Amino acid sequence: MMATGHIRELRNSGQEAPAGPPPQHAPELANLARLRRALYRFLGAVFLPPQEDRHAQLLEAAQALRAEQETLAGFHWYLPWRRLLDRLTTEDPPSAGELATAYVALFIVGPSGRPSCPLYASCYLDPERSATGWIPLLLEREYRAGGVELSPSLHEPPDHLAVELEYTAVLCEREAEAWEFAPVTALRRVLRRERRFIERFLGSWLPLFANQLVLYDTTGVYTAAAVACDTLVRHDLDLLALLLDTIDEVHR
Amino acid sequence: MSTQWLDHGTSVNGSVRVAVLLCDHLASAGSQLDLPELLRWFAEHDPDVVVHILPRLCTRPQDLPDILAETGACRVVLGLCRSQYEVGAIDTQLRQAGLDPVGLETVDLGWSCARLSSPELATGKAQILLAAAVAKARAYFGSSVENVKPRLPTRFSRRSLLRLPLLTYEVVPSISRDRCVAERGCTLCVHACPYGALESKNGVIRLDKARCRSCSRCVTVCPREAVLFPGYTASQIDAQVRALLDPRIGxxxxxxxxxxxxxxxxxxxxxxxxxxxxxxxxxxxxxxxxxxxxxxxxxxxxxxxxxxxxxxxxxxxxxxxxxxxxxxxxxxxxxxxxxxxxxxxxxxxxxxxxxxxxxxxxxxxxxxxxxxxxxxxxxxxxxxxxxxxxxxxxxxxxxxxxxDASVFRHPAAPLGLVEIDETTCTVCGLCADACPTGALQFETTAEQSLLRFEASSCIACGQCLSICPERARGAIRVQRAIAWERLRSGGQVVTRDLVARCARCGAPIASGRMLDRIMALLADEPPGLQSTLSRYCTSCRVMAGSSEGGTRHATR
Known part of the structure; x- marks a missing residue:
């Protein structure tokens, strides 16, 4: 699956030696976490500027996901994903140029001079700008606490949607590693961090963003991606709650 | 935040096409069901239903996406030979076909029909049950991701993730923010939940999916139909029951x-x-x-x-x-x-x-x-x-x-009757603000404030009683009852009072009875205070305190 590579690891986490047997079903759940990582990375790439090479990779990744529909259809979030993948894997998918035009109009400069659907969390969580810089600051702190930092090549603030998605992908990878190698306490810590991040940041503004896109997006691609992302995020919140409850129950 | 529905029930030419898939085991030895007759009956009576008999549908469902794509069906009804079937596999294949599995209807024909005494009886009953399931499936309006909670299977397969549906899903209710009036203090669903899965926080109802056991009690206690449970909506039950009792079917x-x-x-x-x-x-x-x-x-x-x-x-x-x-x-x-x-x-x-x-x-x-x-x-x-x-x-x-029979009182009556004691009610209108159904309505005119009550909208929830500042004095009484005459007569004024106006600017101060009550409560205070409160509106009181002839403020 394509990588956006805009955040990099500061340290390795989840390297504690495994203590005791891994939780039941760990291999399957590690695979599930890796699948989610791939999906978040895919979505992160959708919301980056559609340059030619990235666009080609995106379509290729969409084809790869489409080929795995039998697996993906096992999850309740699949129907919105199907719409997104259908849109990107038709015989006549939107060109990089078409998407670039829409990207600029939607996310950079709208008809009024302002973007109609900005890609930054602050624009939705703090629309009055009453605490300018506060949300990016919180996010930067969160990223550092999670052991990653923004790549200097990315000229975007930490509350950009693609960055939040890629960080979620990193957390999913950590979760996969934890299922395989980490002791239960570390696994619980990773799951809690993941849940807290999604609840506090990504999940708190995605619905607003998706609603905005429904109004303005003419390509259908970005709306489909936002809805697919929102559905995946809300499903993940339920899933993480379930996993934490299950672990607590098993190791009580 | 609007809900993203997974399925809007798209239909072609206004009619929802339904695929009825029958397990071929239903035709096995001992079964009285005449499957070809069922196919013929549906072809004759409902051209928008496509019936297929599939091998091992209950145990090893296969090729559903292709079959469903071929039929162009928006909804699916399964006629099963047993109560247990491969839920995960069928749900996955429905999603592959672009259909929402929450809208799937199943009929256990093996249990309800196959062992009846004659083929006519068995097939006739199967017609009725399948037609009702089709009607119910057609009335399905879609679900959102909020309507499911994932569950880990009790036993994991040894097969890899890529070979099995890892999670199963249970349908849970969701709250329609557009219809919910929790911000008015309504907590009917919260109190109805026997598992403590619902809570009201800052005027918003939240569901703890982990606690929810999908009993759906919350769904029908909400008089505004703000709690949604796809698969069992009023429209779906309605369609199903009408079909089950339709004398033209069977x-x-x-x-x-x-x-x-x-x-x-x-x-x-x-x-x-x-x-x-x-x-x-x-x-x-x-x-x-x-x-x-x-x-x-x-x-x-x-x-x-x-x-x-x-x-x-x-x-x-x-x-x-x-x-x-x-x-x-x-x-x-x-x-x-x-x-x-x-x-x-x-x-x-x-x-x-x-x-x-x-x-x-x-x-x-x-x-x-x-x-x-x-x-x-x-x-x-x-x-x-x-x-x-x-x-x-x-x-x-x-x-x-x-x-005596004009009012039917019963502790489980679904409707209620609110009675106001005019001597103690101060016509403040708080009860009307809290009423989740609009059965109590507060109106003010230039001359008077009044409270109107419509018995056909009252569910005896008691919200009005709990918020009434004069409840201790018996200003309001709520009973579970069906008052026949009152149901027919629509909204009726249950109390009214003249509005006292500001002696300075003419703006309304409060109802006469409310002022009387305030005066009674302030009986020990200096007479000047009572006089100021009863004669002037809030804006004029300050000015009245300094000079009778102060400047006027903008009146409402």
Whole structure:
């Protein structure tokens, strides 16, 4: 699956030696976490500027996901994903140029001079700008606490949607590693961090963003991606709650 | 935040195309079902239904995406040979076909029809059950990701993730923010939940999916239909029951509706041979979900009887109690309107036919008058159903219900009656603000404030009582009752009072009774204060304190 590579690891986490047997079903759940990582990375790439090479990779990744529909259809979030993948894997998918035009109009400069659907969390969580810089600051702190930092090549603030998605992908990878190698306490810590991040940041503004896109997006691609992302995020919140409850129950 | 629906029930030319998939085991030895006859019947009666017989549908479903793509169906009904089937595999294949599995309807034909005494009987009953499932599936409006909670399977397969649906899903209710009035203090759903899964926080109802057991009790206690449970909406139940009782489908008569708990494990307590073919099973997530009118409406749609068969084993105690109370209400109600109380039976003798009382209550005329959907839980729809049933049994429309019987009081009555004591009510209007159904309405005119009450909108929730500042003095009284005359008469003024106006600017201050009450409470205060409060509005009081002739402020 394509990588956006805009955040990099500061340290390795989840390297504690495994203590005791891994939780039941760990291999399957590690695979599930890796699948989610791939999906978040895919979505992160959708919301980056559609340059030619990235666009080609995106379509290729969409084809790869489409080929795995039998697996993906096992999850309740699949129907919105199907719409997104259908849109990107038709015989006549939107060109990089078409998407670039829409990207600029939607996310950079709208008809009024302002973007109609900005890609930054602050624009939705703090629309009055009453605490300018506060949300990016919180996010930067969160990223550092999670052991990653923004790549200097990315000229975007930490509350950009693609960055939040890629960080979620990193957390999913950590979760996969934890299922395989980490002791239960570390696994619980990773799951809690993941849940807290999604609840506090990504999940708190995605619905607003998706609603905005429904109004303005003419390509259908970005709306489909936002809805697919929102559905995946809300499903993940339920899933993480379930996993934490299950672990607590098993190791009580 | 708007909800992203997974399925809007897209239809072609206004008609929703439905695929009915039958397990080929239904044609195995010992089964009385005539599957070719079922195919022929649907082809003749409903061209928008496509019927396929599939090998091993219950155990190893295959190729559903291709079959469904070919049929162009938006909804699916499965006719199964047994109660257990490969839920995960079928759900996955439905999603692959672009369909929402929450809208899937299943009919356990193996249990309900296959072992009946003759092919005609078995096939006739299968027609009815499948047609009802088709009608219910057509009325499905879609689900959102909020309507499911994932579950880990109890036993994991050794196969890799890429080979199996890792998670299973359970349907849970969701709250429609557009309809919910929790910000007014309504917590009916919160209090109805026996598992403590709902909470009201800052005027927003939140569901803790981990605690929710999908009993759906919250769904039908909400008079605004703000709690959504896809698969069991009022419209779906309505469509299903109408089809189950439609005399044009099948020849089996008489028919009774048998409300059953969907959690009744594999029909453990009901052997197929013990169920008389006249009983039409209707499964609900929990019978406590059914409000009393759900048991009464089928009688108006042609049912000879209604049976209520709750699960007896591990059900939450309060839920069983609720079911009993509702059945008791229905029986008492029938008796009050002069109908036989045993038309509705708790744990009926299901090996015997539903009571055949001819046309005693199942009237086409009545069917036409029932609201659409008749299973709506909005109080006006409930009132319309009760009134229609009462009207049916009265020789002279209201005579049997006059006098003492003009108000039917019952602890489980779905409607209520609010009485205001004019001597203590201060007409503050707080009760109307809190009323979730709009049964109490506060109006102000230039001269007076008044409170209007509409009995057909009252559910006796008691929100008005809990917020009334004069409740200790008996200003408001709420009772569970059906007041026939009041239901018919619409909104009525229950109290009114002249508005006292500011002596300086003429702006309204408060109702006369409220001022009197305030004066009484301030009896020990200096007379100057009382005079200021009773003569001036809040804006003029400051100025009045310094000079009688101060400048005027902008009046409302």
């Amino acid at each position: 020849t089996l008569q008489p028919r009774g509706i048998l409300f059953m708990c969907a959690h009744m494990r594999a029909h453990s307590s009901v052997a197929p041979e013990s169920l008389h073919p006249g009983w039409m099973p209707l499964r609900l997530p929990c019978l406590a979900m059914a409000p009393p009118t759900w048991y009464l409406v089928p009688l108006g749609l042609g049912a000879s009887a209604v049976g209520v068969l709750p699960c007896s084993d591990d059900c939450h105690g309060t839920l069983t109690e609720v079911v009993r109370e509702h059945v008791q209400f229905c029986q008492d109600f029938l008796e009050a309107i002069g109908a036989p109380a045993d038309l509705i039976q708790y744990r009926p003798a299901i090996d015997r036919p539903p009571a055949d009382r001819g046309s005693s209550i199942g009237l086409t005329e009545l069917e036409d008058r029932l609201p659409q959907p008749a299973f709506s839980v909005q109080p006006r729809a409930v009132a319309a159903v009760l009134l229609d049933l009462a009207r049916r049994y009265s020789r002279d429309e209201w005579t049997p219900l006059a006098g």
